[in-house]
Amino acid sequence: MLRAAATLRAWADRPLRPLGFTLRKRIPVAAGLGGGSSDAAAALRLAAAAWGMAIDEPRLARLGAALGSDVPFFLADCALALVEGRGDRVRCLAGRGAAAGAPARSLGLLLACSPGKSSTAAVFAGLAAARAVPDAPGAASPITDRLVARLEGGDPHRALLGLAPELRDANDLWPTAARLMPHLPRLRGALERALGLPVLLSGAGPTLFVLYPSPTAAEEARRVLRGRVAEGTVGALPHGPVRLIATSLEHAIAPGRTA
Template structure:
């Protein structure tokens, strides 16, 4: 008897190269404008054995922090897809959780998006099938961007996506292994429904030149997150001290911070130095695309 077919997908971490808060909408959601890219060397691994039923097993360095299997975004995405695609074949998922949880890297959203790509493979669907795209949006604000897993501008809650031509960015990611809740950071930002956010400092570059936008951009959640987790500030200082680092910023709502480097060699060298200087931190050199 032949072994069951096993499909595999990487779920690369999402990094917010910029994250501008425009304000808080009347419905309570925050209006965002963010350039995002995806990490080549920081990803979870998801497999699917197509078959009857739906299940999920989680392992890996951060598997214990992934939450209950039946509430995992992988399961929620699969159920959302099944509601929209009649007769959709599901199966047994296995997730190897390698990216920190509650880290500002969209890990759960990336896992959900990988699940939708696997279901597309198993059912002979295109990953950009409108029903799967709709399922992604219903699962979470970051899932549509993660479904594509390539550089894009996210606007609104994340539902408005525009592909961006971005040269690969050598980078180092650092996380102090302290979870930071997204809702807590947005609460600390302190915007009332209907209020516009006025950022401190000069305006960023006009849209159209990603490199200029990254250089002059910001993360409007950074100050609020640093008040909650001062380790974020320490990580930014450590990154900025590395040879070849041309800019540092926090990703998402934290606590992951990143530094951009001129070359992949400089990024790898910095990652080795940072791993030694901050032994309790998760550190990865990668290429953002």
């Protein structure tokens, strides 16, 4: 957040009064869930408002992209979006604002946040090294096209649930993430055996997640797994215990139940 304010101050290139931020973190730190990027996006908007700046959206997005590849998405106010390039090309798939994408936000999510994160830069560097042709489309490209088509077809809830088995293996970062964080394949295997559902990787990791038809279903799965985590049959990792969070796309992390 301080970097975001400093970036905006440098762009303005004029004297500006000091600002103070109060941050209450509710998204787990270093979890691959975009918490830092969403904080940066919020800080840019807050600082611009506090300083009375008239800054257009494209310029704000460019400043955000300089802070991190995920920041332009959080600035775009999209419920669902296709993000391309280095994160600088954001196309909303379900409109903008709080009402957009409401069916998708009713989905339940079970997050498995594990310690022992590798740096995002190292994961992306491993992906680049593994590709014979730099920036060539990976395995995610075909399934992404199908997902976008279904999301634009008007039923994002059904699209995400229906494509979950294919989305499981569509994250091109998985092989490198699994190599750099060797606990991830063990954890994913244990979760899939316990839940009988595909377990996906969030970004560059280390958080894994499972999609459910509702937050209630996600909460029930969390309760089942909580006992197994206590027994050590799921989540016995060298870096520490797994944190389980049941939530929804609508409520993000804030009201989620944790174990």
